Amino acid sequence: xxxxxxxxxxxxxxxxxxxxxxxxxxxxxxxxxxxxxxxxxxxxxxxxxxxxxxxxxxxxxxxxxxxxxxxxxxxxxxxxxxxxxxxxxxxxxxxxxxxxxxxxxxxxxxxxxxxxxxxxxxxxxxxxxxxxxxxxxxxxxxxxxxxxxxxxxxxxxxxxxxxxxxxxxxxxxxxxxxxxxxxxxxxxxxxxxxxxxxxxxxxxxxxxxxxxxxxxxxxxxxxxxxxxxxxxxxxxxxxxxxxxxxxxxxxxxxxxxxxxxxxxxxxxxxxxxxxxxxxxxxxxxxxxxxxxxxxxxxxxxxxxxxxxxxxxxxxxxx
Numbered sequence: 001x002x003x004x005x006x007x008x009x010x011x012x013x014x015x016x017x018x019x020x021x022x023x024x025x026x027x028x029x030x031x032x033x034x035x036x037x038x039x040x041x042x043x044x045x046x047x048x049x050x051x052x053x054x055x056x057x058x059x060x061x062x063x064x065x066x067x068x069x070x071x072x073x074x075x076x077x078x079x080x081x082x083x084x085x086x087x088x089x090x091x092x093x094x095x096x097x098x099x100x101x102x103x104x105x106x107x108x109x110x111x112x113x114x115x116x117x118x119x120x121x122x123x124x125x126x127x128x129x130x131x132x133x134x135x136x137x138x139x140x141x142x143x144x145x146x147x148x149x150x151x152x153x154x155x156x157x158x159x160x161x162x163x164x165x166x167x168x169x170x171x172x173x174x175x176x177x178x179x180x181x182x183x184x185x186x187x188x189x190x191x192x193x194x195x196x197x198x199x200x201x202x203x204x205x206x207x208x209x210x211x212x213x214x215x216x217x218x219x220x221x222x223x224x225x226x227x228x229x230x231x232x233x234x235x236x237x238x239x240x241x242x243x244x245x246x247x248x249x250x251x252x253x254x255x256x257x258x259x260x261x262x263x264x265x266x267x268x269x270x271x272x273x274x275x276x277x278x279x280x281x282x283x284x285x286x287x288x289x290x291x292x293x294x295x296x297x298x299x300x301x302x303x304x305x306x307x308x309x310x311x312x313x314x315x316x317x318x
Contacts (some may be wrong), residue, residue, distance in 0.1 A: 013069060013071055014046055014070055014071070014243045015046040016045050016047050016072075016073060017043070017049075018033055018107070019049075019050050019059075020050070020051045020075040021075065021076030021109070022051055022108075025033045029075060029076070029109045032075060032107060033075050036050070036125040037049065037155075037297045037305045038108055038125070038129070039129035039130075040129045040132065042135075043129055043130070043132075045129075050063055053294055056083075057228070060072070061090070062086075063088060065100055065102060066101055070103075071104070071105055071132045071135075071316060072103070072104050072105070073104075073105045073106065073107055073128070074107070075109050076118070077109065077113060078112060078113065078295050078296055080109075080182050081106050081265055081295075082150060082294065082299075083154075085142065085151060086148060088102075089149055099142075099307075099313055103135075103137045103314040103315060103316050104313060105121060105128060105318070106119075107123065108122070114152055114224035115151055116220075118222050118223075118224050119315055122318070128300075132316055134317075136316060136317040137314045137316055138238070138315055138317055139238065140221075140222075140237040141237055141239070141240060141293070141309060141310050141311060142221065142260070142308070142309045142313050143219065143221045143242060143306065143309070143314040145198060145292060146305070148294050149294075149309070149312075151221060151222070152220070152296075153220040153221060153222070153235075153295070155292070155293055156217045156285075156290050156291065157247075158194055158215075158216055158300075160292050160299075161291050161295065163293035164293070165193055166190045167297065170207065171187075171188070185192065186266065195220040197266070200251060201287030201288060202215065202283050202286055203217045203283065203291050203302070204283070205244060205281055205283055206235075206281060206282040206283075206284065207244065207276065208278055208281075210231060212274050213246075213248070214246040214272075215247060215254070216258070217245075217246050217247075218231055220242065220243045220245070221237055222235055223236075229259075229262050230244050231245055233265075240279065240308060241277045241278065242278055242280075242306065242307070243283060244278060245267075246274045246275070247267075248273070256257055279307060281305075281306050282304070282305050283303065283304055283306060284302055289301035289302055
């Protein structure tokens with residue numbers, strides 16, 4: 001042993017950090033990560049895995065992360081990836097939301113996997129390992145709502161109310177300190193509760209010196225939404241702009257009408273659906289706090305500013 005070697009040497013600069021969520025999707029996540037680790041090692045890369053949230057946060061906020069980490073892989077769903085992005089930003093900068101220059105990839109193991117769909121990440125460990133070994137990357141924008149970054153989209157209204165209810169349901173699981181596993185059917189009960197109880201308060205977007213008011217507000221960074229619904233297919237992740245859509249009419253019947261229009265790709269032609277682009281906007285309500293969500297997780301309540309961080313995230317090209 002070299003007596004001059006540091007007591008706790010940094011990992012190899014060819015280390016891939018894989019951050020796993022054991023509760024996302026349908027299960028078998030550890031087996032998926034094991035297969036990815038084997039594929040990465042076949043390319044001569046070292047692998048460090050983290051499943052515990054405290055360990056994940058400690059590694060992602062390591063001030064030396066960029067010196068030893070070749071790539072970060074989020075093994076989970078869109079919420080897991082959002083947690084990784086926010087831990088990275090919150091732990092590495094005196095300037096709010098600046099990111100360390102470490103590329104990110106995802107091993108899709110959630111329900112929707114919208115980020116993976118956008119950037120063509122698949123569950124094939126060999127393909128993902130090869131992409132990481134090549135090291136080709138692209139830069140994409142990140143959105144900010146309140147104190148939280150988002151890769152996909154943010155919303156206020158019925159959609160966010162369902163997300164808040166889902167978060168409370170998950171946290172109240174039968175096992176202490178363990179989240180309930182979520183699938184698409186898990187949302188059914190929360191949607192029914194919101195359909196019965198949500199009061200449809202007014203929501204106002206303050207954007208480009210104007211105020212527009214409605215009942216359901218969506219702000220997109222990329223053109224993906226759950227259920228393959230194309231609410232904002234024109235959104236672009238690297239144009240330094242946010243795309244917003246405001247549905248004006250309240251009530252469950254109007255919500256169903258809007259849903260049908262989205263399926264038919266006709267919603268943006270309706271006079272009661274307003275949309276546009278902005279670098280920054282503010283969302284408020286005269287009827288009291290309205291729930292906000294970002295990337296499928298609660299993001300506080302109105303009022304809140306929403307803006308863009310251009311080219312803030314480096315992503316592996318799959």
